[in-house]
Amino acid sequence: MGNVSYSAHISNGKSAITSKSKLLGVAKHNLRKYKSPEYSSDNILLLRGTEDLYQDVKNVYHQEFDEVVQQYNQKHKRADRRIEDYFEHVANLEQDMAVEIIFQCGDKKFWEEHMDKKEKMYNVYAYLLSTMERLLPNFKVANAVIHFDEASPHMHVVGVPVWEGAKKGLSKKVSKRNVFTPESLSVILQDKLREEAGSCFRFNVKEELAEKKQGRNHDLSVMEYKVAKETERLEELQREVVDTDNELFASKLAYRQVQRENEDELREIKQEISEKQSENLKLDYVISYKRDKLKEYDDEISKWEQFKNTLIMLKEYISAYLPLSPLIEEFANCVEHKKDIEAGNSFRGLLNALGQFLRAFKELIVDGVCWFPRLMRWETSKGEVAPVFSDYKNEGYDYRLKAYMNVVTKEKYSIDSIQEEIKPENRIGTLEQLEQGIVAAEEMVQEVERTRVRGRE
Structure with a gap:
Protein backbone atom coordinates (compact mmCIF):
# COMPACT_ATOMS: atom_id res chain seq x y z
CA MET A 1 0.00 0.00 0.00
CA SER A 221 -15.00 15.42 13.16
CA VAL A 222 -15.84 18.19 10.72
CA MET A 223 -15.03 20.77 13.43
CA GLU A 224 -11.59 19.24 14.07
CA TYR A 225 -10.99 19.13 10.33
CA LYS A 226 -11.86 22.80 9.88
CA VAL A 227 -9.70 23.79 12.87
CA ALA A 228 -6.80 21.83 11.37
CA LYS A 229 -7.31 23.50 7.98
CA GLU A 230 -7.42 26.93 9.61
CA THR A 231 -4.16 26.21 11.46
CA GLU A 232 -2.60 25.05 8.20
CA ARG A 233 -3.72 28.28 6.51
CA LEU A 234 -2.24 30.39 9.33
CA GLU A 235 1.07 28.55 9.04
CA GLU A 236 1.10 29.31 5.32
CA LEU A 237 0.39 33.00 5.95
CA GLN A 238 3.13 33.06 8.56
CA ARG A 239 5.69 31.87 5.99
CA GLU A 240 4.54 34.44 3.45
CA VAL A 241 4.96 37.48 5.69
CA VAL A 242 8.20 39.12 4.53
CA ASP A 243 7.55 42.82 5.14
CA THR A 244 8.78 44.93 8.07
CA ASP A 245 9.79 43.62 11.49
CA ASN A 246 6.64 45.11 12.98
CA GLU A 247 4.42 43.29 10.47
CA LEU A 248 6.27 40.03 11.14
CA PHE A 249 5.86 40.44 14.88
CA ALA A 250 2.15 41.27 14.54
CA SER A 251 1.59 38.24 12.33
CA LYS A 252 3.35 35.94 14.80
CA LEU A 253 1.31 37.38 17.63
CA ALA A 254 -1.95 36.88 15.74
CA TYR A 255 -0.93 33.35 14.78
CA ARG A 256 -0.13 32.39 18.38
CA GLN A 257 -3.42 33.86 19.57
CA VAL A 258 -5.45 31.87 17.04
CA GLN A 259 -3.33 28.78 17.75
CA ARG A 260 -4.16 29.05 21.46
CA GLU A 261 -7.84 29.48 20.62
CA ASN A 262 -7.70 26.42 18.37
CA GLU A 263 -6.03 24.38 21.10
CA ASP A 264 -8.70 25.45 23.61
CA GLU A 265 -11.41 24.57 21.11
CA LEU A 266 -9.86 21.14 20.47
CA ARG A 267 -9.74 20.47 24.19
CA GLU A 268 -13.41 21.41 24.44
CA ILE A 269 -14.19 19.11 21.52
CA LYS A 270 -12.34 16.19 23.14
CA GLN A 271 -14.15 16.85 26.44
CA GLU A 272 -17.46 16.98 24.61
CA ILE A 273 -16.67 13.71 22.80
CA SER A 274 -15.88 12.06 26.15
CA GLU A 275 -19.13 13.31 27.66
CA LYS A 276 -21.11 12.22 24.61
CA GLN A 277 -19.58 8.75 24.76
CA SER A 278 -20.66 8.44 28.40
CA GLU A 279 -24.15 9.65 27.51
CA ASN A 280 -24.26 7.24 24.58
CA LEU A 281 -23.57 4.28 26.86
CA LYS A 282 -26.50 5.26 29.07
CA LEU A 283 -28.72 5.93 26.06
CA ASP A 284 -27.76 2.59 24.49
CA TYR A 285 -28.98 0.80 27.61
CA VAL A 286 -32.24 2.79 27.67
CA ILE A 287 -32.76 2.24 23.94
CA SER A 288 -32.13 -1.49 24.30
CA TYR A 289 -34.67 -1.69 27.14
CA LYS A 290 -37.23 0.37 25.19
CA ARG A 291 -36.78 -1.74 22.09
CA ASP A 292 -37.45 -4.93 24.03
CA LYS A 293 -40.64 -3.38 25.38
CA LEU A 294 -41.73 -2.15 21.97
CA LYS A 295 -41.34 -5.64 20.52
CA GLU A 296 -43.86 -6.88 23.12
CA TYR A 297 -46.44 -4.36 21.87
CA ASP A 298 -45.78 -4.67 18.14
CA ASP A 299 -49.13 -5.40 16.47
CA GLU A 300 -50.56 -6.32 13.09
CA ILE A 301 -51.36 -2.73 12.04
CA SER A 302 -47.75 -1.50 12.23
CA LYS A 303 -46.55 -4.50 10.22
CA TRP A 304 -49.28 -3.90 7.67
CA GLU A 305 -48.36 -0.24 7.22
CA GLN A 306 -44.72 -1.19 6.82
CA PHE A 307 -45.64 -3.67 4.09
CA LYS A 308 -47.70 -1.09 2.20
CA ASN A 309 -44.89 1.46 2.43
CA THR A 310 -42.46 -1.11 1.07
CA LEU A 311 -44.84 -1.82 -1.80
CA ILE A 312 -45.01 1.90 -2.64
CA MET A 313 -41.21 2.13 -2.63
CA LEU A 314 -40.96 -0.88 -4.96
CA LYS A 315 -43.39 0.72 -7.40
CA GLU A 316 -41.38 3.95 -7.36
CA TYR A 317 -38.19 1.95 -7.91
CA ILE A 318 -39.65 0.17 -10.95
CA SER A 319 -41.06 3.43 -12.37
CA ALA A 320 -37.62 5.05 -12.05
CA TYR A 321 -35.98 2.28 -14.05
CA LEU A 322 -38.63 1.87 -16.79
CA PRO A 323 -37.03 4.60 -18.99
CA LEU A 324 -33.79 2.59 -18.84
CA SER A 325 -35.38 -0.56 -20.29
CA PRO A 326 -33.81 -0.12 -23.77
CA LEU A 327 -30.32 0.14 -22.25
CA ILE A 328 -30.90 -2.93 -20.07
CA GLU A 329 -32.16 -4.83 -23.12
CA GLU A 330 -29.14 -3.70 -25.18
CA PHE A 331 -26.77 -4.93 -22.45
CA ALA A 332 -28.56 -8.31 -22.17
CA ASN A 333 -28.51 -8.83 -25.94
CA CYS A 334 -24.75 -8.17 -26.06
CA VAL A 335 -24.18 -10.78 -23.37
CA GLU A 336 -26.47 -13.39 -24.94
CA HIS A 337 -24.81 -12.96 -28.35
CA LYS A 338 -21.22 -12.60 -27.02
CA LYS A 339 -20.89 -9.14 -28.54
CA ASP A 340 -18.25 -6.64 -27.48
CA ILE A 341 -19.66 -3.53 -25.82
CA GLU A 342 -18.42 -0.17 -27.09
CA ALA A 343 -19.19 2.11 -24.14
CA GLY A 344 -17.84 5.27 -25.73
CA ASN A 345 -15.11 6.96 -27.70
CA SER A 346 -11.77 6.55 -25.97
CA PHE A 347 -10.12 9.13 -28.24
CA ARG A 348 -12.61 11.84 -27.26
CA GLY A 349 -12.90 10.54 -23.70
CA LEU A 350 -16.74 10.43 -23.86
CA LEU A 351 -19.14 7.68 -22.77
CA ASN A 352 -22.28 6.92 -24.75
CA ALA A 353 -25.69 6.35 -23.07
CA LEU A 354 -24.98 2.65 -22.47
CA GLY A 355 -21.50 3.48 -21.18
CA GLN A 356 -22.90 6.01 -18.69
CA PHE A 357 -25.44 3.41 -17.58
CA LEU A 358 -22.85 0.64 -17.15
CA ARG A 359 -20.54 2.89 -15.15
CA ALA A 360 -23.21 3.22 -12.44
CA PHE A 361 -23.52 -0.58 -12.15
CA LYS A 362 -19.91 -1.65 -12.76
CA GLU A 363 -18.22 -3.56 -9.93
CA LEU A 364 -14.48 -4.07 -10.28
CA ILE A 365 -13.05 -7.50 -9.60
CA VAL A 366 -9.44 -6.60 -10.34
CA ASP A 367 -7.88 -3.91 -12.54
CA GLY A 368 -9.30 -4.26 -16.04
CA VAL A 369 -11.90 -6.89 -15.06
CA CYS A 370 -15.47 -6.11 -13.88
CA TRP A 371 -18.98 -7.56 -13.69
CA PHE A 372 -22.60 -6.39 -13.32
CA PRO A 373 -24.49 -8.66 -10.84
CA ARG A 374 -26.95 -5.86 -9.91
CA LEU A 375 -27.96 -5.22 -13.52
CA MET A 376 -28.86 -8.63 -14.97
CA ARG A 377 -28.44 -12.30 -14.03
CA TRP A 378 -29.29 -15.60 -15.73
CA GLU A 379 -30.58 -18.80 -14.10
CA THR A 380 -28.41 -21.74 -15.24
CA SER A 381 -27.48 -25.26 -14.20
CA LYS A 382 -24.59 -23.65 -12.29
CA GLY A 383 -26.97 -21.38 -10.36
CA GLU A 384 -27.51 -17.65 -10.89
CA VAL A 385 -24.60 -16.17 -12.85
CA ALA A 386 -23.58 -12.69 -14.05
CA PRO A 387 -21.18 -11.88 -16.92
CA VAL A 388 -17.55 -10.95 -16.31
CA PHE A 389 -15.98 -8.47 -18.76
CA SER A 390 -12.43 -7.43 -19.48
CA ASP A 391 -11.53 -3.89 -20.38
CA TYR A 392 -9.53 -5.24 -23.30
CA LYS A 393 -8.19 -1.85 -24.36
CA ASN A 394 -7.54 -0.91 -20.71
CA GLU A 395 -9.18 2.51 -21.20
CA GLY A 396 -12.64 2.01 -19.67
CA TYR A 397 -14.49 2.31 -22.99
CA ASP A 398 -14.54 -1.17 -24.52
CA TYR A 399 -15.65 -4.36 -22.82
CA ARG A 400 -15.27 -7.96 -23.99
CA LEU A 401 -17.05 -10.96 -22.45
CA LYS A 402 -14.48 -12.99 -20.49
CA ALA A 403 -16.38 -15.50 -18.30
CA TYR A 404 -19.36 -15.92 -15.99
CA MET A 405 -19.40 -15.88 -12.18
CA ASN A 406 -21.86 -17.36 -9.67
CA VAL A 407 -23.40 -14.43 -7.76
CA VAL A 408 -23.46 -16.44 -4.51
CA THR A 409 -20.33 -18.62 -4.51
CA LYS A 410 -18.23 -16.33 -6.78
CA GLU A 411 -17.12 -19.45 -8.72
CA LYS A 412 -16.09 -18.66 -12.31
CA TYR A 413 -17.23 -20.59 -15.41
CA SER A 414 -15.85 -20.45 -18.93
CA ILE A 415 -17.96 -19.01 -21.75
CA ASP A 416 -18.04 -22.31 -23.65
CA SER A 417 -19.32 -24.27 -20.64
CA ILE A 418 -22.38 -22.10 -20.01
CA GLN A 419 -23.14 -19.79 -22.98
CA GLU A 420 -25.90 -22.05 -24.34
CA GLU A 421 -27.94 -21.37 -21.19
CA ILE A 422 -27.59 -17.56 -21.46
CA LYS A 423 -30.97 -16.96 -23.09
CA PRO A 424 -33.75 -14.33 -22.71
CA GLU A 425 -36.06 -16.87 -21.06
CA ASN A 426 -33.46 -17.51 -18.33
CA ARG A 427 -33.07 -13.85 -17.31
CA ILE A 428 -33.57 -13.16 -13.59
CA GLY A 429 -34.79 -9.91 -11.97
CA THR A 430 -36.09 -8.20 -15.11
CA LEU A 431 -38.40 -5.20 -14.86
CA GLU A 432 -41.27 -7.30 -16.28
CA GLN A 433 -40.87 -9.88 -13.51
CA LEU A 434 -40.78 -7.17 -10.85
CA GLU A 435 -43.97 -5.60 -12.30
CA GLN A 436 -45.73 -8.97 -12.15
CA GLY A 437 -44.69 -9.31 -8.51
CA ILE A 438 -46.07 -5.85 -7.73
CA VAL A 439 -49.43 -6.67 -9.36
CA ALA A 440 -49.68 -9.87 -7.29
CA ALA A 441 -48.77 -7.98 -4.11
CA GLU A 442 -51.39 -5.28 -4.80
CA GLU A 443 -54.07 -7.93 -5.29
CA MET A 444 -53.07 -9.45 -1.96
CA VAL A 445 -53.29 -6.00 -0.32
CA GLN A 446 -56.80 -5.46 -1.68
CA GLU A 447 -57.93 -8.90 -0.47
CA VAL A 448 -56.60 -8.32 3.04
CA GLU A 449 -58.27 -4.88 3.12
CA ARG A 450 -61.60 -6.46 2.16
CA THR A 451 -61.14 -9.09 4.88
CA ARG A 452 -60.46 -6.39 7.49
CA VAL A 453 -63.57 -4.42 6.43
CA ARG A 454 -65.77 -7.54 6.65
CA GLY A 455 -64.30 -8.24 10.09
CA ARG A 456 -65.28 -4.75 11.34
CA GLU A 457 -68.82 -5.20 10.00
Missing part, protein backbone atom coordinates in the same frame (compact mmCIF):
# COMPACT_ATOMS: atom_id res chain seq x y z
CA GLY A 2 1.05 3.61 -0.51
CA ASN A 3 1.33 6.61 1.78
CA VAL A 4 -1.46 8.80 0.31
CA SER A 5 -3.95 9.64 3.07
CA TYR A 6 -7.70 9.09 3.00
CA SER A 7 -10.16 10.68 5.42
CA ALA A 8 -13.90 10.93 5.93
CA HIS A 9 -15.01 13.63 8.38
CA ILE A 10 -18.61 13.52 9.69
CA SER A 11 -20.33 16.48 11.35
CA ASN A 12 -20.49 16.04 15.12
CA GLY A 13 -20.42 18.08 18.32
CA LYS A 14 -20.03 21.78 17.55
CA SER A 15 -20.03 21.09 13.81
CA ALA A 16 -23.37 19.21 13.97
CA ILE A 17 -26.13 20.78 11.84
CA THR A 18 -28.74 21.20 14.57
CA SER A 19 -30.44 24.43 13.43
CA LYS A 20 -31.37 26.40 10.35
CA SER A 21 -28.63 28.95 11.08
CA LYS A 22 -25.97 26.22 11.12
CA LEU A 23 -27.35 24.82 7.87
CA LEU A 24 -27.09 28.29 6.32
CA GLY A 25 -23.51 28.54 7.58
CA VAL A 26 -22.61 25.25 5.90
CA ALA A 27 -24.25 26.45 2.66
CA LYS A 28 -22.27 29.69 2.79
CA HIS A 29 -18.97 27.84 3.17
CA ASN A 30 -19.58 24.97 0.75
CA LEU A 31 -20.88 27.10 -2.10
CA ARG A 32 -18.57 30.06 -1.39
CA LYS A 33 -21.37 32.57 -0.87
CA TYR A 34 -18.77 34.92 0.61
CA LYS A 35 -16.10 36.46 -1.64
CA SER A 36 -12.36 36.24 -1.01
CA PRO A 37 -9.15 36.75 -3.05
CA GLU A 38 -8.88 32.97 -3.48
CA TYR A 39 -12.48 32.55 -4.72
CA SER A 40 -13.02 31.15 -8.20
CA SER A 41 -16.32 29.70 -9.36
CA ASP A 42 -14.43 27.49 -11.83
CA ASN A 43 -12.89 25.62 -8.90
CA ILE A 44 -16.22 24.92 -7.13
CA LEU A 45 -17.91 21.97 -8.90
CA LEU A 46 -21.41 20.75 -8.04
CA LEU A 47 -22.04 16.99 -8.18
CA ARG A 48 -25.52 16.99 -6.60
CA GLY A 49 -28.09 19.65 -5.87
CA THR A 50 -28.06 23.33 -6.79
CA GLU A 51 -26.42 26.56 -5.67
CA ASP A 52 -29.12 26.82 -2.98
CA LEU A 53 -28.02 24.11 -0.53
CA TYR A 54 -30.54 25.24 2.10
CA GLN A 55 -33.43 24.71 -0.34
CA ASP A 56 -31.91 21.40 -1.49
CA VAL A 57 -32.20 20.06 2.06
CA LYS A 58 -35.80 21.32 2.35
CA ASN A 59 -36.62 19.55 -0.92
CA VAL A 60 -35.35 16.25 0.50
CA TYR A 61 -37.60 16.76 3.53
CA HIS A 62 -40.64 17.28 1.29
CA GLN A 63 -39.80 14.27 -0.90
CA GLU A 64 -39.20 11.91 2.02
CA PHE A 65 -41.69 13.03 4.67
CA ASP A 66 -44.72 14.86 3.20
CA GLU A 67 -46.67 11.62 2.75
CA VAL A 68 -45.95 10.18 6.22
CA VAL A 69 -46.70 13.57 7.82
CA GLN A 70 -50.07 13.62 6.04
CA GLN A 71 -50.84 10.09 7.28
CA TYR A 72 -49.80 11.07 10.80
CA ASN A 73 -52.00 14.19 10.82
CA GLN A 74 -55.02 12.22 9.64
CA LYS A 75 -54.76 10.12 12.81
CA HIS A 76 -54.54 13.14 15.14
CA LYS A 77 -57.46 15.54 15.23
CA ARG A 78 -55.97 17.74 17.99
CA ALA A 79 -54.23 20.76 16.47
CA ASP A 80 -51.40 20.72 19.04
CA ARG A 81 -50.38 17.22 17.92
CA ARG A 82 -50.39 17.89 14.18
CA ILE A 83 -47.21 18.68 12.25
CA GLU A 84 -47.56 21.49 9.73
CA ASP A 85 -44.00 21.46 8.35
CA TYR A 86 -41.62 18.62 9.27
CA PHE A 87 -38.53 20.67 8.32
CA GLU A 88 -39.51 23.41 10.77
CA HIS A 89 -40.52 20.77 13.32
CA VAL A 90 -37.08 19.09 13.32
CA ALA A 91 -35.28 22.46 13.31
CA ASN A 92 -36.86 23.20 16.72
CA LEU A 93 -35.88 19.87 18.31
CA GLU A 94 -32.14 20.64 18.78
CA GLN A 95 -31.16 17.44 16.98
CA ASP A 96 -29.20 16.75 13.80
CA MET A 97 -31.49 17.95 11.01
CA ALA A 98 -28.84 17.20 8.36
CA VAL A 99 -25.37 15.62 8.26
CA GLU A 100 -22.21 16.79 6.47
CA ILE A 101 -19.41 14.42 5.39
CA ILE A 102 -16.08 15.67 4.01
CA PHE A 103 -13.98 13.27 1.92
CA GLN A 104 -10.31 13.93 1.16
CA CYS A 105 -7.63 11.88 -0.59
CA GLY A 106 -4.08 13.17 -0.24
CA ASP A 107 -2.71 16.01 1.88
CA LYS A 108 -1.25 19.40 0.93
CA LYS A 109 2.28 18.03 0.47
CA PHE A 110 1.10 15.30 -1.90
CA TRP A 111 -0.86 17.70 -4.12
CA GLU A 112 2.01 20.19 -4.26
CA GLU A 113 3.97 17.40 -5.97
CA HIS A 114 1.07 16.21 -8.17
CA MET A 115 -0.61 19.43 -9.33
CA ASP A 116 -1.06 18.02 -12.84
CA LYS A 117 -3.36 15.26 -11.54
CA LYS A 118 -5.70 17.42 -9.44
CA GLU A 119 -8.52 17.43 -12.01
CA LYS A 120 -8.56 13.60 -11.97
CA MET A 121 -10.15 13.83 -8.50
CA TYR A 122 -13.45 14.77 -10.16
CA ASN A 123 -13.75 11.15 -11.36
CA VAL A 124 -12.70 9.79 -7.95
CA TYR A 125 -15.17 11.88 -5.95
CA ALA A 126 -18.03 11.37 -8.43
CA TYR A 127 -17.52 7.60 -8.19
CA LEU A 128 -17.14 7.75 -4.38
CA LEU A 129 -20.40 9.72 -4.09
CA SER A 130 -22.43 7.26 -6.19
CA THR A 131 -20.90 4.32 -4.25
CA MET A 132 -21.80 5.94 -0.92
CA GLU A 133 -25.40 6.45 -2.09
CA ARG A 134 -25.57 2.75 -2.96
CA LEU A 135 -24.00 1.53 0.32
CA LEU A 136 -25.86 4.07 2.53
CA PRO A 137 -29.30 4.28 0.86
CA ASN A 138 -30.87 5.81 3.99
CA PHE A 139 -28.55 8.84 3.75
CA LYS A 140 -30.40 10.99 1.20
CA VAL A 141 -27.86 13.31 -0.44
CA ALA A 142 -29.16 16.86 -0.95
CA ASN A 143 -25.99 18.60 -2.14
CA ALA A 144 -22.42 17.57 -2.98
CA VAL A 145 -19.62 19.88 -4.11
CA ILE A 146 -15.90 19.53 -4.84
CA HIS A 147 -13.47 22.26 -3.73
CA PHE A 148 -10.46 22.65 -5.98
CA ASP A 149 -9.60 26.13 -4.65
CA GLU A 150 -7.78 24.91 -1.53
CA ALA A 151 -4.47 23.11 -0.94
CA SER A 152 -6.06 19.65 -1.21
CA PRO A 153 -9.09 18.87 -3.41
CA HIS A 154 -11.91 17.55 -1.22
CA MET A 155 -15.65 16.89 -1.39
CA HIS A 156 -18.44 18.22 0.89
CA VAL A 157 -21.59 16.05 1.01
CA VAL A 158 -24.71 17.26 2.85
CA GLY A 159 -27.71 14.98 3.25
CA VAL A 160 -30.58 13.87 5.48
CA PRO A 161 -30.42 10.59 7.50
CA VAL A 162 -33.83 8.93 6.97
CA TRP A 163 -34.85 6.08 9.30
CA GLU A 164 -37.94 3.91 8.93
CA GLY A 165 -39.48 1.58 11.45
CA ALA A 166 -40.39 3.86 14.37
CA LYS A 167 -43.29 2.56 16.47
CA LYS A 168 -44.20 5.95 17.97
CA GLY A 169 -44.93 9.16 16.09
CA LEU A 170 -43.99 9.20 12.42
CA SER A 171 -43.16 5.82 10.90
CA LYS A 172 -40.31 7.51 9.00
CA LYS A 173 -38.21 10.26 10.54
CA VAL A 174 -34.82 11.98 10.65
CA SER A 175 -32.36 10.02 12.82
CA LYS A 176 -28.58 10.34 12.59
CA ARG A 177 -28.11 7.74 15.37
CA ASN A 178 -30.04 5.01 13.54
CA VAL A 179 -28.47 5.63 10.11
CA PHE A 180 -24.87 6.29 11.17
CA THR A 181 -24.48 3.35 13.53
CA PRO A 182 -21.07 2.15 14.78
CA GLU A 183 -21.27 -0.56 12.09
CA SER A 184 -22.05 1.80 9.22
CA LEU A 185 -19.37 4.26 10.35
CA SER A 186 -16.70 1.59 10.61
CA VAL A 187 -17.60 -0.99 7.96
CA ILE A 188 -19.04 1.30 5.27
CA LEU A 189 -17.58 4.79 5.76
CA GLN A 190 -14.10 3.69 6.85
CA ASP A 191 -13.64 0.27 5.23
CA LYS A 192 -15.76 -0.26 2.11
CA LEU A 193 -15.67 3.36 0.89
CA ARG A 194 -11.94 3.56 1.62
CA GLU A 195 -11.44 0.44 -0.51
CA GLU A 196 -13.59 1.82 -3.36
CA ALA A 197 -11.81 5.19 -3.17
CA GLY A 198 -8.44 3.42 -3.30
CA SER A 199 -9.41 1.47 -6.41
CA CYS A 200 -10.68 4.56 -8.25
CA PHE A 201 -7.73 6.69 -7.02
CA ARG A 202 -5.28 4.07 -8.27
CA PHE A 203 -6.98 4.01 -11.70
CA ASN A 204 -7.11 7.79 -12.15
CA VAL A 205 -4.08 9.13 -10.26
CA LYS A 206 -1.83 6.04 -10.53
CA GLU A 207 -1.03 6.19 -6.80
CA GLU A 208 -1.92 3.99 -3.81
CA LEU A 209 -3.88 5.10 -0.74
CA ALA A 210 -2.41 4.31 2.68
CA GLU A 211 -3.89 1.52 4.77
CA LYS A 212 -6.31 2.39 7.56
CA LYS A 213 -4.54 2.96 10.89
CA GLN A 214 -5.08 0.17 13.38
CA GLY A 215 -7.15 0.91 16.48
CA ARG A 216 -9.02 3.86 14.95
CA ASN A 217 -12.62 3.46 13.80
CA HIS A 218 -13.32 7.08 12.95
CA ASP A 219 -11.57 10.16 11.58
CA LEU A 220 -11.65 13.74 12.77
